[in-house]
Amino acid sequence: MKRAICPGSFDPLHLGHCAVIRRAARLFDEVVVAVSTNPHKSHRFTEQERIAMVREVFADEPGVVVEPLASGLIADYAAQREAVALVKGLRNGADYDYELPMATMNRSLTGVETVFLPGEPSLLHVSSSLVMEVASLGGDVAEMVPPRVLHAILTR
Template sequence: MRRAVCPGSFDPLHMGHVEVIARTAGLFDEVVVAVATNYSKTSMFSLEDRIEMASEVFRGLDGVSVAPMGAGLLADFCHEIGASAVVKGLRNGSDLDYEVPMAVTNRALRGVETVFLPAEPRFAHVSSTIVREVHSLGGDVRDMVPGVVARRLGAKRR
């Protein structure tokens, strides 16, 4: 059984995330979407809300489950659930520069490998930060996020 983890804060989950996770499901037997808390940022959505939204989005995708990651190391989380790989989407060279040191660290700590998938070009500009900023300034983000996220963002705006 080949199990991979797609980690992130998913605050909010966007179509770039969805696309990478769907592709990951085609490469591994099982994919765990590990929803984490980024303690260096103020979250738009609670951990529970992010887990609920991700669970709804991935409900129909075979082999994909959603779980809270907790406050520990990603390498330890992978070890605990028996995952041999982390899969990360890359939009550009800056993402690669950020992700490679973490990939090397995860391998050194627990032998967990990292697989990088290039972003689908139509989503290469999308990030959670962009979604939050566009939304906060009154812009339409419906093409950037799944329907459940768009509805929750709309409710926040009201």
């Protein structure tokens, strides 16, 4: 079985994330969406809320598994889960510049490869932080997030 890990904080999950995860699910037998909590970030949703949202969005996708990402190195987690790849979506060159050194380090640590998937052109402007900023200022983010996530944002 070819397993990939799609790591991220998903705070909140947006349609750009969903597109990358679904495309990865077509490439691999199983995609583990590993929901992380970065201690250096202020999260809007708890880890359990984020996991629940991602699970609900992908409930009908049998090849997608959602679980928390324990602290530690993603390369070690990938090795523990016997994943052949990490999957990262890229919106632009800045994303590539940020992700490439990590991809190289992860490969040097455990041999896990990183697969970069270019973002959907219609969603290249979407990021979790911009979604939350726009929503907090009263903007409409319905076209950027799944309905379940929109509900969570609006009731927050």
